[in-house]
């Protein structure tokens with residue numbers, strides 16, 4: 001099925017049902033390692049919790065915070081699509097929507113971390129213009145190395 005339109009929506013404060021739906025989505029997207037009910041409301045109310053909708057249905061989500069030390073830098077803390085929406089090139093389209101919106105909002109850069117062996121994620125980030133700026137070995141514990149990636153929005157063209 002060809003997806004013609006993806007809608008990006010800020011959730012704002014999450015009600016009980018929305019929180020439950022998003023926690024379930026996080027479990028599906030990140031193999032039970034996603035954000036939980038204690039974390040998603042923090043992003044929703046103090047950072048940004050974004051959902052991607054296709055035909056009115058939840059297809060994926062992203063969570064962002066603004067850097068304390070560099071307020072024009074956003075950290076993309078979470079990003080993913082539900083399994084049924086993966087492997088169809090939709091991740092790149094969702095990321096492009098997000099990047100465009102961050103740019104419109106005046107951010108200078110987006111930073112994130114990605115597991116070096118998460119080939120699909122690293123590929124779409126690179127294709128969107130993110131560059132590896134560092135590598136933190138065992139960032140999240142033994143065997144959990146992460147690439148640090150950054151997109152300078154002032155260098156991208158619309």
Ligand SMILES: CC(C)(COP(=O)(O)OP(=O)(O)OC[C@H]1O[C@@H](n2cnc3c(N)ncnc32)[C@H](O)[C@@H]1OP(=O)(O)O)[C@@H](O)C(=O)NCCC(=O)NCCS
Nearest residue numbers: 029079080081086087088089090091092114119120121123
């Ligand atoms: C990461 C994610 C958003 C990627 O989106 P996606 O739409 O499923 O990505 P795709 O499967 O279409 O793959 C994107 C690209 O990576 C390539 N790719 C995928 N798996 C690959 C692999 N194992 N080796 C090499 N390339 C690979 C694809 O061929 C595609 O390349 P193309 O754009 O040139 O066609 C999605 O897989 C996801 O939500 N994963 C779970 C959550 C997650 O890992 N989030 C990122 C955290 S940093």
